Amino acid sequence: xxxxxxxxxxxxxxLKRKPLRTGILIVAIGLLVSVLVFALSFVRRxxxxxxxxxxxxxxxxxxxxTGSRGAAEDVxxxxxxxxxxxxxxxxxxxxxxxxxxxLTYQTYLVTITGVCCDVPETIVxxxxxxxxxxxxxxxxxxxxxxxxxxEAIVGSESAFNIRLGLTEVDSVLFGSIFKMVGxxxxxxxxxxxxxxxxxxxxDEILQKGKANIKPGQISVIFAKVRKGYDPYxxxxxxxxxxxxxxxxxxxxxxxxxxxxxxxxxxIFSATVMLASILSIFLxxxxxxxxxxxxxxxxxxxxxxxxxxxxxxxxxxxxVFVIGSIGSILGIISGTVLSLLLAKTFIILKNLSNDLSIAxxxxxxxxxxxAGTGICVVGALLPIQRIKKLEPLLAIKEE
Amino acid sequence: xSQIEIADISKIYTIGxxxxxxxxxxxxxxxxxxxxxxxxxxxxxxxxxxxxxxxxIRPTSGRVLFEGSDISSLNDEKLxxxxxxxxxxxxxxxxxxPILTAKENVLLPGIFSPKxxxxxxxxxxxxxxxxxxxxxxxxxxxxxxxxQQRRVAIARALMNEPEVILADEPTGDLDExxxxxxxxxxxxxxxxxxxxxIFITHNLDLARQAQKQIRMxxxxxxxx
Numbered sequence: 140x141x142x143x144x145x146x147x148x149x150x151x152x153x154l155k156r157k158p159l160r161t162g163i164l165i166v167a168i169g170l171l172v173s174v175l176v177f178a179l180s181f182v183r184r185x186x187x188x189x190x191x192x193x194x195x196x197x198x199x200x201x202x203x204x205t206g207s208r209g210a211a212e213d214v215x216x217x218x219x220x221x222x223x224x225x226x227x228x229x230x231x232x233x234x235x236x237x238x239x240x241x242l243t244y245q246t247y248l249v250t251i252t253g254v255c256c257d258v259p260e261t262i263v264x265x266x267x268x269x270x271x272x273x274x275x276x277x278x279x280x281x282x283x284x285x286x287x288x289x290e291a292i293v294g295s296e297s298a299f300n301i302r303l304g305l306t307e308v309d310s311v312l313f314g315s316i317f318k319m320v321g322x323x324x325x326x327x328x329x330x331x332x333x334x335x336x337x338x339x340x341x342d343e344i345l346q347k348g349k350a351n352i353k354p355g356q357i358s359v360i361f362a363k364v365r366k367g368y369d370p371y372x373x374x375x376x377x378x379x380x381x382x383x384x385x386x387x388x389x390x391x392x393x394x395x396x397x398x399x400x401x402x403x404x405x406i407f408s409a410t411v412m413l414a415s416i417l418s419i420f421l422x423x424x425x426x427x428x429x430x431x432x433x434x435x436x437x438x439x440x441x442x443x444x445x446x447x448x449x450x451x452x453x454x455x456x457x458v459f460v461i462g463s464i465g466s467i468l469g470i471i472s473g474t475v476l477s478l479l480l481a482k483t484f485i486i487l488k489n490l491s492n493d494l495s496i497a498x499x500x501x502x503x504x505x506x507x508x509a510g511t512g513i514c515v516v517g518a519l520l521p522i523q524r525i526k527k528l529e530p531l532l533a534i535k536e537e
Numbered sequence: 538x539s540q541i542e543i544a545d546i547s548k549i550y551t552i553g554x555x556x557x558x559x560x561x562x563x564x565x566x567x568x569x570x571x572x573x574x575x576x577x578x579x580x581x582x583x584x585x586x587x588x589x590x591x592x593x594i595r596p597t598s599g600r601v602l603f604e605g606s607d608i609s610s611l612n613d614e615k616l617x618x619x620x621x622x623x624x625x626x627x628x629x630x631x632x633x634x635p636i637l638t639a640k641e642n643v644l645l646p647g648i649f650s651p652k653x654x655x656x657x658x659x660x661x662x663x664x665x666x667x668x669x670x671x672x673x674x675x676x677x678x679x680x681x682x683x684x685q686q687r688r689v690a691i692a693r694a695l696m697n698e699p700e701v702i703l704a705d706e707p708t709g710d711l712d713e714x715x716x717x718x719x720x721x722x723x724x725x726x727x728x729x730x731x732x733x734x735i736f737i738t739h740n741l742d743l744a745r746q747a748q749k750q751i752r753m754x755x756x757x758x759x760x761x
Contacts, residue, residue, distance in 0.1 A: 143654070144644045152636045439632045442593050443693070444621020444649045446614050531584075531593045 146449065150456035153433075160425060164514075165465040167421050171414045172469025172510040173476060178407035179502045180477035181484070184494050189216060189392065197272050198243075198361035199370040201387040202233055202377060208385045211359055212392065214247060218296075218329045220262050222249045224356035229384055233360055236376050238368035243270040246341060247358040248313065248350045250334075255349035257311045261297060264330060267338040273361055274335055277323045286337045291317040294331040295324060314347030315340065360384075415513055422461075422517025426454070430525040441530035450526045458518045459511060466510030470503045538605055539566040540700065540733060541590060546599030546609075548585050548756075559585040560596070561756035569700070570731045572724065574738055574747035582756035583737045584629075587703045590735065591624045592616045621650050625694030625732075627704035633678040633686055633693075639665060640674040643692045650697055664692035668722060684715035691722060695730075702726075704736035708743065720746055 154161045203211040204225035213219035230244055248263040250256040266274050268285050278285070278292065286292060291312065308319050317336065325331055344350050364370045374386035430437075437450055481493075494502075548560040560582045567573060567590075575583045588594045589601060592608050601609050608619055620626075625646075633642045643661040647654055665671050668688040670681075678686055687707060694702050704723075708716040720743060727734045736747070744750050752760040 144641050144648060144658070146648050149637070149641075149645075149648065152641075156636045435632075436634055439628070439634065440645070440649070441617070442591070442620060442626050442628075443646045444617050444697070446617040446649065449617075449649050529594065531588050 146452055147456055150453050150460065153453070154457055154460060161461065164422065164425055164461045165468065167418055168462060168465025168510050168514060169468040169472065171411075171418045171513065172466045172506045173473035174407075174414055175411050175509055176470050176473025176502055176506045177477045177480070178404075178411055179505065180474065180494060180499070182404050182407065183498060183502065184477075184481075187494070187498065197276075197363075199364040199389050200362040200374055200377070201389075201392065202229070202360040202362060202381075202384050203358070203387070205383055205385050208387055211387070213329075214262060215329045215392070218332045220249055220260055222247050222262075222351065223358055224352060225358070225383055227355045227357045229381060230357070230360055232381050233362060233377060233384070236373060236380065238365050238373040238376070239362055240365040241270070241272065241363040242360055243267055243272055244357045244360045245273070246338065246352065246356065248344070248352060250312065255311075255313045258334065262330075262333040263291075263312060264333045264335050265338045265341050265344075266335060272363070274323075274330075278335075281323050282321055286320070286335070288337060288339050289315070289317055290320045291334050291336045292321050292323055293319060294333045294335070295322055296331040297322075297334060312336070313344040314349040315343055415509075418513050419517040422458075422514050423520060426458070426518040426521040427524075429454075430521040434525065434528055437525055437528055438530040441528070447526045451522055454518065454522045454525070455515070458514045458522075462511030462514030463507065465514070466507045469510055470506050473506070474499065474503075539602075540569040540571075540604060541565075541567040542602040543590065544600045544602070546589060546596040546601060548582075548589060548594065549597045558756050560589065562599070563756070563758055564599075565751070565758065567733060567735065569733055570727065571733050571735075572727045572748045573733075573735045573751065574744035574749070575735065575751045575753060576738060576741060576744045577753035581753040583753050584705050585756075586753065587705060587735055587737060590701075591626060591703045592620045593626075617649070618651075621646060622652075622697060623700050625697070625699035625702040627687075627690050627694050627702065627707045627736075629706045629709055633689055635678050638675045638677055639670065639681065639685075639689045639692075642678070642689055643696050645693060646697045652697075661692070661696060664695050665689070667695075668692045669718075684711055684718070687711065687715070687719055688722070691719070691726075695726065695732075698730075699732065701733040701735065704734070706737050706739065708738070708740070716740075716743070 201211060201215075204223050207223035207225075210219075210221045210223045214221050224246075227244075230242060233239060234242060244267060246265040248265065250258055250261050250263060252259055264274070268275065268278075282292060291310070309316050310319055311317075312334070317340075323331075323335070341352075345352065345354055362373075364373050370388045370390075374388050377384060377386045437445075440450065543563060543565040546560060546563050547558060550557045550559055563582075563586065575587065577583050585594065589596050589609075592601075592611070595609055599609070600607050603619070603623060608616065611619060633639075634645065637645065640658070640661050643664055644657055647657045647661075662671065662674055665674050665688075668691050670685050670688050670692075673681060673685060673689075676685075678689070681689065690707075694704075702723075707723075708719050711719065723734055723736070724746070726732055734747075738744050750760070751758055
């Protein structure tokens, strides 16, 4: 069967006539879109990771030892292995602050392979199951019951879990044997790499003396604020009355990262903006040359009945093909780049959340529109000029 | 009613302060199926006259009636439709698109037409056979001789079954033998398809083969 000859096939033939030129345009758009995809993936990943973590922790305020705000964020956002402690008595003092509704606390213990424990270096989170509202929803979902003394459950991305393909094994933690009873679902927080035990195990751990913790110490208090109270005001009251503690409101979790991110965002925006302007100029220059080159052909087409909108359609189809192929290549290379380079950026490496498929698709669609749109903007003036060509003048330019 | 009626048309080109009257107050009637030649020196206004008839350019003044309708008042879209449906063009040079095969060049007017396109490929092949290059349908213009390119241009001009074919020196750079063959083809098409032919030539022998001859000088018709 013969292939139908259409305006689209004419546009494709036009693109094929100078493959190198078409290729250069496609590569230029591809590079631009690649940078755009990479920048968006980077910024969105950090941003959404912070948002998800602060939402999933389920508390309005975090109360940590004075000066340990950064360390707490490192643990909660970036999977870093750090420990920090304050006096357990602070819990009662916080309880008395006006506006506090519920409280729970966690104690972070750092494992040292071969010294205290037979697991790779990680954080062991001791939490109080009676008051907890941070881990419990995940625990209930996975285990359907509370953890018993001597039992532990590991985070979805725990190195321990990944290395051993853990189901039910016994492990030594701080000199005591713990039975690993399962793996939590992904929480999307930095705690996904941790091991969780009940707070009741702390006394035995202290007795064995293999953990770097003193009696009566905890790491962090999670607090919910009563309805109608402003978390910032409550945080202020805590800091005013408890000098040994710093507070972080939910919306301020990762504030340091967000500020760094803003600067990175500005750098990316400026780079993408300059690359876009450069691409627009490139497309404009190439299509101006194409318009001059094809003036006679357009004159012939106009003389045999092509309307202005036919000419516009032919050129825009070429622009769309270049824009969309370039954008698709850019989306693929930008995504691959963002996945490969994620391991080389410390800020990304330590984040527990990767972008979801939906987020990657939305970045892809946005970049496709941007790449094609830049092509259209660049080609607009040359196309406007050529559609207005007098057919006779064009034909006579032999 | 004449098929084409030109009434007092003038075309003035302005270059800087200079006004050039390419066509000066010309009136003419052309009947359906006529075979007409236009002769004259370079710059006598021949190409401008047939471009006005073909709706490629608009006259500065005067009217061009095609089957009673004034084409000089049509907007760009309607004028393009007129060129596409009623007129077949052949230019001074073969004017084929180099990236298209002979067959695709013939199909070109069809893609700008709103008419049903089924069977267009078969029709293009039929016209290429009719003009004697049926075996060259997939050849590109660069692979064809000058005479073969002219034949493709004729087939393209016929593709939308126009009522008038306007040819501007259609055999200008061809050898005598090919020139004679092309003229025979024109006459056959005029006879068989009843298409009106208006062609410009510098060759007086060729011009004499037309039923009617027009001589132009300085934008004015001197003789019919």
